[in-house]
Amino acid sequence: MISLRTDLPWSGDSASRFIPWLVAIMVFLGTLAVSGVAVFDTILSGWSKAVTGTVTVQIPALPADSEQEANQARTDRAVKALKDLPSVEGVRVLANTEIDALLAPWLGERAAASDLPLPDLIDVTLVDGSTATIEALRSAVTTVVHDAIIDDHRLWFEHLIDLTEGFRLLTIGVALIVTTALALTIVYATRASLAEFKEVISVLHLTGARDAYVATQFAKRTLSAAFKGSAGGLVAGAFALFAIGLLARNVESGFLPDIGLSLGFWVLPPLVSLFAATLATVTAFITVLSTLRSMV
Amino acid sequence: MQIFKPPETPDGTAAVELKNVSLRYDDGSDVLSALNLALPPGSFHFLTGPSGAGKTSLLKLLYLAQRPTMGSVHLFGTDVTAAARRSLPAIRRKLGVVFQDFRLLQHLSVFDNVALPLRVAAAPEPEIKSNVTELLSWVGLDNFMNAKPAVLSGGQKQRVAIARAVVNRPRLILADEPTGSVDDAIAMRLMQLFIELNKLGSNIIIATHNEQLVARFEYSRLALADSALTELPPLSYRSAAESDQAINEPQT
Numbered sequence: 001m002i003s004l005r006t007d008l009p010w011s012g013d014s015a016s017r018f019i020p021w022l023v024a025i026m027v028f029l030g031t032l033a034v035s036g037v038a039v040f041d042t043i044l045s046g047w048s049k050a051v052t053g054t055v056t057v058q059i060p061a062l063p064a065d066s067e068q069e070a071n072q073a074r075t076d077r078a079v080k081a082l083k084d085l086p087s088v089e090g091v092r093v094l095a096n097t098e099i100d101a102l103l104a105p106w107l108g109e110r111a112a113a114s115d116l117p118l119p120d121l122i123d124v125t126l127v128d129g130s131t132a133t134i135e136a137l138r139s140a141v142t143t144v145v146h147d148a149i150i151d152d153h154r155l156w157f158e159h160l161i162d163l164t165e166g167f168r169l170l171t172i173g174v175a176l177i178v179t180t181a182l183a184l185t186i187v188y189a190t191r192a193s194l195a196e197f198k199e200v201i202s203v204l205h206l207t208g209a210r211d212a213y214v215a216t217q218f219a220k221r222t223l224s225a226a227f228k229g230s231a232g233g234l235v236a237g238a239f240a241l242f243a244i245g246l247l248a249r250n251v252e253s254g255f256l257p258d259i260g261l262s263l264g265f266w267v268l269p270p271l272v273s274l275f276a277a278t279l280a281t282v283t284a285f286i287t288v289l290s291t292l293r294s295m296v
Numbered sequence: 297m298q299i300f301k302p303p304e305t306p307d308g309t310a311a312v313e314l315k316n317v318s319l320r321y322d323d324g325s326d327v328l329s330a331l332n333l334a335l336p337p338g339s340f341h342f343l344t345g346p347s348g349a350g351k352t353s354l355l356k357l358l359y360l361a362q363r364p365t366m367g368s369v370h371l372f373g374t375d376v377t378a379a380a381r382r383s384l385p386a387i388r389r390k391l392g393v394v395f396q397d398f399r400l401l402q403h404l405s406v407f408d409n410v411a412l413p414l415r416v417a418a419a420p421e422p423e424i425k426s427n428v429t430e431l432l433s434w435v436g437l438d439n440f441m442n443a444k445p446a447v448l449s450g451g452q453k454q455r456v457a458i459a460r461a462v463v464n465r466p467r468l469i470l471a472d473e474p475t476g477s478v479d480d481a482i483a484m485r486l487m488q489l490f491i492e493l494n495k496l497g498s499n500i501i502i503a504t505h506n507e508q509l510v511a512r513f514e515y516s517r518l519a520l521a522d523s524a525l526t527e528l529p530p531l532s533y534r535s536a537a538e539s540d541q542a543i544n545e546p547q548t
Binding site: 007009011012199200202203204205206207208209210213293 | 359360361381382384385386388389391393399401402403404408412413415416417460464
């Protein structure tokens with residue numbers, strides 16, 4: 001077991017007093033940043049699973065004065081062409097009631113039954129979602145219905161990926177800044193304490209203490225301070241995440257995949273606090289060694 | 297300037313040796329100039345001289361708190377002037393220093409102050425406990441083990457400082473006015489401690505300008521004056537019986 005007995009007068013040391021607070025804030029920020037990336041990854045892969053492999057084909061309605069049968073014939077031609085493709089697993093034409101449901105928030109009940117020229121929607125499930133498959137599908141459908149619109153959800157999904165990548169880079173940037181700030185502050189605080197303990201350290205040296213003996217006392221002290229701080233930061237971060245989780249639950253449930261169970265979400269914050277405590281301790285140890293080396 | 301011959305030692309190695317040692321302060325004043333000295337293992341000397349003669353500076357050179365401007369200092373056959381920084385702790389662990397201003401750590405108890413040289417050398421705690429307790433009871437401070445230095449009198453602090461200096465049985469004990477703050481009876485008792493350690497083989501150098509104390513013992517003097525060092529014979533000393541009587545006087 002590590003003895004926390006010390007020969008240095010920490011109770012009178014002002015420089016090391018804020019280390020727990022500092023580490024707590026750093027761990028809190030780090031926890032939020034890292035969890036943010038984990039959540040975005042989870043959301044993205046959830047959407048990705050839901051989106052790739054499906055395509056929506058729109059058959060625009062002919063002008064209002066056209067025959068209802070002409071519209072039906074166009075949809076039938078498209079469905080047949082789709083079913084003939086080997087890469088298509090399933091084809092389903094959305095019923096009028098389903099279109100009603102989709103439009104209800106904007107147009108009120110029974111919009112499809114009105115005279116509005118609504119397109120027919122065909123849900124297509126694909127064997128694979130490759131570009132080649134979608135291009136083949138596009139040409140097959142437009143051959144039979146020249147103005148059909150094929151929506152493979154790719155465009156808006158790519159924007160989302162860009163957004164998530166942006167967030168990831170931002171998080172890495174934040175993590176680097178937080179790490180550097182923590183290390184620099186520990187260096188500063190350690191040097192200030194060394195200056196304050198100059199006389200005591202000189203007596204330790206004269207009684208035969210090695211630099212590592214002094215550095216170990218600093219490391220132990222910093223470890224215990226950083227441990228308190230990182231525990232506090234972790235708890236605060238967990239509360240914040242829990243609150244965000246509650247807010248997210250209120251969002252339209254189909255839009256956000258279930259994020260609560262992802263592994264990274266629960267493993268990363270403790271790793272962040274472990275990392276912060278280790279970083280602080282090692283930084284203090286090295287700072288003491290390098291500073292003492294320049295003393296007599 | 298007098299250069300005196302190194303005393304003969306059985307293996308030819310002096311415990312303490314100064315070769316042409318000079319010390320000049322940053323302001324250009326010479327404190328010590330071209331000192332030569334060789335003390336055989338087991339020697340006991342008083343270092344005398346007027347205030348400001350450089351007694352403390354000479355001790356600082358010996359306990360490696362200062363490096364000479366010129367010349368070299370050798371301890372137990374090692375040139376400590378040329379020693380690498382990382383080898384200094386091992387050399388310092390062979391030294392016991394009683395600082396004139398004690399340099400006790402104010403935030404530590406008397407026990408922890410005395411335990412310091414053993415702790416930095418990673419001695420096992422049970423050994424530390426028994427050694428420190430025994431020594432503190434020898435210097436009459438067994439009732440102050442948990443006290444902080446701030447509540448001690450000058451004489452008590454001095455005894456703590458001496459206990460800390462000798463607790464690891466150093467090969468060389470350097471004491472700067474170690475009996476300056478205590479009364480006669482305790483001074484004799486502390487001297488007895490140094491004598492016992494000397495009998496066990498430690499070299500002792502005691503800087504003092506207390507001529508009465510010096511006169512009581514049959515030990516040679518190293519006299520420092522005008523930045524030069526001279527070895528002088530013992531001052532007129534009391535008979536052994538008188539010394540014993542002084543040592544055995546009850547404490548007050």
